[in-house]
Amino acid sequence: MEKVKFLFLGFVFGIILIKAEVVSWFRIQEMFHFQAFHMYGVMGSAIAVGMLGIWLIKRNGVKTISGDPILLEEKKFSKGNVIGGLLFGMGWALTGACPGPLYALVGSGIVAIGVVILSAVLGVFVYGVIRDRLPH
């Protein structure tokens, strides 16, 4: 039951993704061709609000609803940020979707996206198998 709040937040997020049209393959191509401000506006304002939220949490020592201190993970640089980043970018342009939109699209009834998700799971599995041999 404790997890219902995450189901609810995901549900709201799924609706926002569809209504913002950031799940649209057309919007992604438009973004990569610099032909509209829409995607940049969405990403930019999302980052601005996220930044403000984190700043307020840190400044005021906001706690979680169960009273625990809020901890944020520091991201450590690895070569994967670059190589993996480029590879993900390629997949993003081909499928027109990053992981969040994939779940929203499959929910909206586009069955073929289920195949994209399965293939993404396979990609993660292959990464897990060969990761020791990759530069990090």
Added chain:
Amino acid sequence: MNLLTQPWPWYVSGPLIGLMVPLLLIAGNKAFGISSSLRHICAACIPTKRNFFNYSWKDESWNLVFVSGIALGGLVAGFFFQNPNPVRISEATVRDLSLMGIKNFNGLVPEELFNLHALFTLKGFILLVVGGFLVGFGTRYANGCTSGHSITGISNLQLPSLIATCCFFAGGLLTSWFVLPCILKL
């Protein structure tokens, strides 16, 4: 109801997406990030002794609940609040994509490419299967995606996240400009 069937402008949807970051932190110390769900699916469903999948995925099950919520939200938005009009992309994009052979601009994705029959064509296979593989492999190798790096990471002033985001964009630009036109000609 009009508000729900109309697409939302960036200045409404962007800030709402950004709110997910503090809300998840306050709800339970969770970092907004979606691609790790793919790793948890592997750990939960594929029997393997590999170290990378040998962790207690159940401790991270909030993430799987969260992405199930996303699919549910997609279902409600897609079936009940569906926008009856095509996505209003710029004229220039319509022209460019038409030149590459895209004909149907009605849905959120080009229907001629995103259907199960297209999977058995070379271009459909590359877009859906190869594209999906790159999304999974790339996000895990980069240790995050648009949500974990570009939104959460940059919001938390993490330099690796900014670098990763620049690389997401570089890979996407090259593919959209130079690779996609070749694939769509297949």
